[in-house]
Amino acid sequence: MAEPATPITPTTPTTAGAPPVGGATSAPVGASKSQRTYHWIRERIDRQEFVPGYRLVLGTIAEELGVSVVPVREAVRRLEAEGLVEFEKNVGARVAMVDEADYLHSMETLGVLEGTATALSLPHLGAEEVERAQRLNDRMRSLLDEFDPGEFTALNHEFHDVLHLHCPNPHLEELVQREWTRLARLRRSTFAFVPDRAPESVAEHDEILRLIRTEADALDVELAVRRHRWRTIDAYRRHRDA
Amino acid sequence: MAEPATPITPTTPTTAGAPPVGGATSAPVGASKSQRTYHWIRERIDRQEFVPGYRLVLGTIAEELGVSVVPVREAVRRLEAEGLVEFEKNVGARVAMVDEADYLHSMETLGVLEGTATALSLPHLGAEEVERAQRLNDRMRSLLDEFDPGEFTALNHEFHDVLHLHCPNPHLEELVQREWTRLARLRRSTFAFVPDRAPESVAEHDEILRLIRTEADALDVELAVRRHRWRTIDAYRRHRDA
DNA sequence: GCGTCACGGAGCGTATACGATCTGAGATAT
DNA sequence: ATATCTCAGATCGTATACGCTCCGTGACGC
Numbered sequence: 001m002a003e004p005a006t007p008i009t010p011t012t013p014t015t016a017g018a019p020p021v022g023g024a025t026s027a028p029v030g031a032s033k034s035q036r037t038y039h040w041i042r043e044r045i046d047r048q049e050f051v052p053g054y055r056l057v058l059g060t061i062a063e064e065l066g067v068s069v070v071p072v073r074e075a076v077r078r079l080e081a082e083g084l085v086e087f088e089k090n091v092g093a094r095v096a097m098v099d100e101a102d103y104l105h106s107m108e109t110l111g112v113l114e115g116t117a118t119a120l121s122l123p124h125l126g127a128e129e130v131e132r133a134q135r136l137n138d139r140m141r142s143l144l145d146e147f148d149p150g151e152f153t154a155l156n157h158e159f160h161d162v163l164h165l166h167c168p169n170p171h172l173e174e175l176v177q178r179e180w181t182r183l184a185r186l187r188r189s190t191f192a193f194v195p196d197r198a199p200e201s202v203a204e205h206d207e208i209l210r211l212i213r214t215e216a217d218a219l220d221v222e223l224a225v226r227r228h229r230w231r232t233i234d235a236y237r238r239h240r241d242a
Numbered sequence: 243m244a245e246p247a248t249p250i251t252p253t254t255p256t257t258a259g260a261p262p263v264g265g266a267t268s269a270p271v272g273a274s275k276s277q278r279t280y281h282w283i284r285e286r287i288d289r290q291e292f293v294p295g296y297r298l299v300l301g302t303i304a305e306e307l308g309v310s311v312v313p314v315r316e317a318v319r320r321l322e323a324e325g326l327v328e329f330e331k332n333v334g335a336r337v338a339m340v341d342e343a344d345y346l347h348s349m350e351t352l353g354v355l356e357g358t359a360t361a362l363s364l365p366h367l368g369a370e371e372v373e374r375a376q377r378l379n380d381r382m383r384s385l386l387d388e389f390d391p392g393e394f395t396a397l398n399h400e401f402h403d404v405l406h407l408h409c410p411n412p413h414l415e416e417l418v419q420r421e422w423t424r425l426a427r428l429r430r431s432t433f434a435f436v437p438d439r440a441p442e443s444v445a446e447h448d449e450i451l452r453l454i455r456t457e458a459d460a461l462d463v464e465l466a467v468r469r470h471r472w473r474t475i476d477a478y479r480r481h482r483d484a
Numbered sequence: 485g486c487g488t489c490a491c492g493g494a495g496c497g498t499a500t501a502c503g504a505t506c507t508g509a510g511a512t513a514t
Numbered sequence: 515a516t517a518t519c520t521c522a523g524a525t526c527g528t529a530t531a532c533g534c535t536c537c538g539t540g541a542c543g544c
Contacts, residue, residue, distance in 0.1 A: 032331060032527065034319075059495065068529045070312065073497090074319045077276075081323030089274055090496055090535045105413040112414070116354045171347040172354070175417065223461075274497065301525070310499045315527090332505050332526055 034071035037061070038078055045084055045095055046185065056085065056093040084185070100240075103186045104233055110179040111229030117164035117176050119222035122212065124166035130212055133162045137205040144199055149192035156191075159205060163212075163225075190232055197235045204228045276313035279303070280320055287326055287337055288427065298327065298335040326427070342482075345428045346475055352421040353471030359406035359418050361464035364454065366408035372454055375404045379447040386441055391434035398433075401447060405454075405467075432474055439477045446470045 031039075041061070044050040056076060062069045076093045079085040087093045136159045143152055157180060167173040183190075191198050208228065211221050273281075283303065286292040298318060304311045318335045321327040329335045378401045385394055399422060409415040425432075433440050450470065453463050 034527080057495070069496090070315075070528055070530095073312075074316060077316045077319045078323045081320045091537090092495070102413065105411045108411055109414045109417065112354065112358045169347045169350055171344065172351045175351065219465075276497080299525070311526090312498055312500095333507090334525065 032071070033065075033067045034074040037065055037067065037071050038075035040065060041075055041079060042084070045079075048188070050095050052095050052097045054095045056095065058092070098186050103183070104236070106179055106182050106186060107190075107229060107233050107236075110176065110183065111226040111233075113172065113176045113179060114160060114164065114229065115222040115224075115226035117167045117169070117172050118160075118208075118225045119218040120169055120172070121164040121167045122218055122221060124168065125163070125212065129162050129165070130209060133159055133205075134209055136162065137202060137209070140198075140205070141202045144202065147191075147195060147198065149189040149195070152191050152198060153189040156201065160225075163208075190236065194232070194235045194239045196239070197232055200231070200235070201228070204231070274313065275307075275309045276316040279307055279309065279313050280317035282307060283317055283321060284326070287321075290430070292337050294337050294339045296337045298337065300334070340428045345425070346478070348421055348424050348428060349432075349471060349475050349478075352418065352425065353468040353475075355414065355418045355421060356402060356406065356471060357464040357466075357468035359409045359411070359414050360402075360450075360467045361460040362411055362414070363406040363409045364460055364463060366410065367405070367454065371404050371407070372451060375401055375447075376451055378404065379444060379451070382440075382447070383444045386444065389433075389437060389440065391431040391437070394433050394440060395431040398443065402467075405450075432478065436474070436477045436481045438481070439474055442473070442477070443470070446473070 041050070041056065050056070058069045058072045058076065062072045065072070076085055076087065080087045080093065084096055085093050086096045136155055140152060140155045140159070143155070164173060164176065167176075187193070191201075204224075205228075208221065208224050211224055283292070283298065292298070300311045300314045300318065304314045307314070318327055318329070322329045322335065326338055327335050328338045378397055382394060382397045382401070385397070406415060406418065409418075429435070433443075446466075447470075450463065450466050453466055
């Protein structure tokens with residue numbers, strides 16, 4: 001009674017998609033109210049209807065969703081653990097504040113993670129994927145005229161995803177995806193702020209694909225991907241200071 | 243303390259004035275019950291009293307801590323978001339399962355992150371820190387005779403921490419620390435499993451410090467740190483397959 | 485005019501209550 | 515003997531209730 005300490009049969013891994021930090025935020029149908037509330041809030045934050053600093057009043061949200069505050073509290077707790085929401089005891093929750101420094105730090109980190117993830121994926125990368133990446137980059141090039149930052153960023157994301165989709169280290173891959181999510185929240189698109197960067201980006205993509213095709217050293221590929229990302233940081237800084 | 247002798251209704255004995263989370267190392271004092279519950283569970287998981295697969299029954303925990311289930315639920319939600327606990331709807335929570343692959347993936351990722359964090363820290367690293375790291379490594383060397391894996395791992399952690407304490411990218415630094423936490427949960431000490439690795443590790447530390455002292459290229463330092471970690475993976479694999 | 489304090493509303497933290505769902509044991513049919 | 519059904523206990527999910535903390539507002543004293 002005091003200390004049961006009975007390790008339950010460690011059979012079923014119960015993989016219920018525990019870390020749903022990844023990409024899209026679709027509202028599960030059979031989910032609990034707490035889950036649905038989580039997705040509801042999350043969605044608003046993602047599409048920036050709830051901007052940083054926005055006050056999340058539990059009672060109000062509960063009323064709006066037709067549930068009680070308990071599920072709302074759980075949803076907010078989860079968002080808090082993910083860093084999307086900041087909580088102050090006896091005061092309440094608000095959408096987490098972000099600043100430019102966060103953006104640059106995330107960008108820098110993404111460069112590292114993505115570079116390594118791509119390098120580790122090389123042995124598992126077929127000609128098929130390289131072709132697909134090439135086609136994506138060609139589409140990006142064709143978009144350079146009538147420039148749409150959102151579309152461009154989406155293609156950019158997809159391009160890089162293809163290169164490390166088969167990453168043998170799923171943990172690393174997850175961190176990469178988290179970083180993308182974080183960036184999306186911080187700024188919907190880099191290219192809206194530094195449009196000059198787009199043509200360079202396309203050229204660098206070509207260079208990365210060339211390295212992969214010629215079976216260059218993994219480290220060279222890794223550093224190429226990293227530099228590609230880090231150059232965007234430099235471009236941003238230059239643009240800002242200019 | 244816990245309960246400031248609330249003059250509440252007589253229906254709240256508060257577990258006979260028991261300060262439940264008393265000597266807890268990390269339990270905040272002014273924290274809410276939900277927070278204290280979180281730390282209470284977290285601590286058990288960290289010190290492996292709650293092993294992977296252990297069933298976390300909300301009602302039982304609530305009773306043990308003298309609180310209601312609501313704060314417990316919030317605590318568990320937070321642990322779930324952090325990946326320490328897996329939750330299944332209408333069934334309950336259990337401590338997350340881990341396997342060897344997770345361990346190796348975390349190790350690999352840590353190598354990458356720590357390497358970069360160290361490299362970025364170089365410009366902010368004074369002779370003082372290098373000295374401190376050297377002393378730590380000397381202590382590790384002196385421990386090689388009467389080998390204590392736990393102590394060795396603690397010093398090892400501290401050694402590496404010193405080298406990227408002043409990392410200019412706090413986000414990256416946080417990811418490094420998370421990886422350490424994750425590893426600690428997966429396996430208390432690598433060196434208990436691969437004791438041969440300890441002397442090599444000390445030697446590699448010396449080499450890293452040499453590179454730093456001679457102001458080697460940042461990339462060389464980064465790769466040295468990374469290789470240092472990755473070699474442990476190789477050693478582990480060899481040891482396992484042998 | 486300005487600082488201080490009392491008061492009241494808004495909203496948080498937690499306990500309790502109760503219906504909903506899962507699990508496992510024993511009964512029953514094949 | 516095996517498979518299936520049934521039912522009760524264990525737990526979870528959520529609603530409701532209510533005390534408590536925080537914060538803004540206005541009266542009061544200097």
